[in-house]
Amino acid sequence: LVALLGAASADLSCEDCSMIGTTLSQQASSAEGIASELELISDVICGAVEDVAGCEEKLPSFWGAIAVALFNAENGWFAPANLCSDVCAKKSLLWAPSCQDCSDRLYASVSYMADKEIQAQAIESFVNSEFCTQFGEENVESCKGGLKFVLPLAMDVLAQSGDFWITEFCATNIGCM
Numbered sequence: 001l002v003a004l005l006g007a008a009s010a011d012l013s014c015e016d017c018s019m020i021g022t023t024l025s026q027q028a029s030s031a032e033g034i035a036s037e038l039e040l041i042s043d044v045i046c047g048a049v050e051d052v053a054g055c056e057e058k059l060p061s062f063w064g065a066i067a068v069a070l071f072n073a074e075n076g077w078f079a080p081a082n083l084c085s086d087v088c089a090k091k092s093l094l095w096a097p098s099c100q101d102c103s104d105r106l107y108a109s110v111s112y113m114a115d116k117e118i119q120a121q122a123i124e125s126f127v128n129s130e131f132c133t134q135f136g137e138e139n140v141e142s143c144k145g146g147l148k149f150v151l152p153l154a155m156d157v158l159a160q161s162g163d164f165w166i167t168e169f170c171a172t173n174i175g176c177m
Contacts, residue, residue, distance in 0.1 A: 009080050012105060016097035016174075017084035020105065024078040028071035034064050034091070041154045048153065062146060063154065079114050083109055087132060098177055102170035107162045114159035119152045126151065 026031045038060055046055035071077055080088070083105065112118060126132075132143035170176045 012087050012097055012101040013082060014088035016101070017087045017105060018080035020097065020102055020170075021078045021080040021083040022073055022172055024083075024169065025071050025073035025076055025108070027067045027169075027173070029073070029076070029079060033071075034060075035066045036165075037067060037154075037158065038063055040164070041157045044157050045153050048149075059150075062143075062150065064151065065131070066126070066147070066154070067111055069126070077113070078109065096173060097170075099167070099170050101173050102176045103166050106166045106170070110166070111159050113155040116152075119155050122155065123148055123151050124155045135141060 012057065028037070042056065042059060045059060046052050049055050069076070073079055075081060075085075126147045127144050132140045132147070135143050
């Protein structure tokens with residue numbers, strides 16, 4: 001991943017990349033961000049189960065909890081430590097990120113969500129953490145089963161969602177040039 005991202009944005013500074021990662025982490029785990037993600041993933045996930053109505057009722061709170069953990073600013077998907085490790089290893093003196101650098105970095109990161117090994121690692125991290133205990137001890141096993149079902153489908157959809165938001169995000173939220 002680091003090599004892929006490094007090739008995608010050779011001129012992006014550590015500070016600019018970190019700003020992009022922090023801003024996107026905050027947005028992706030906000031109520032508005034979670035609502036947008038649900039618009040993208042709900043039909044795919046709930047269309048794959050028998051109890052569509054039950055899925056539509058439970059998915060928003062389940063995905064909300066997943067998104068807060070998956071996209072947290074400290075160590076989540078877009079966290080600077082993950083998104084920017086290659087560019088933060090070297091220094092740059094750019095004044096503002098280019099829109100192309102911002103877009104290239106985010107497209108590379110988002111498309112990586114479709115990687116089956118990365119999905120398996122994400123599932124394993126969630127399942128082996130205390131994540132499911134927030135739903136009550138009696139629901140831990142069903143939560144773990146839900147993670148194994150929801151995460152790969154959601155990550156596949158999100159991996160292909162860049163065209164819907166990346167360019168606007170970079171221009172509006174990052175102020176790229």
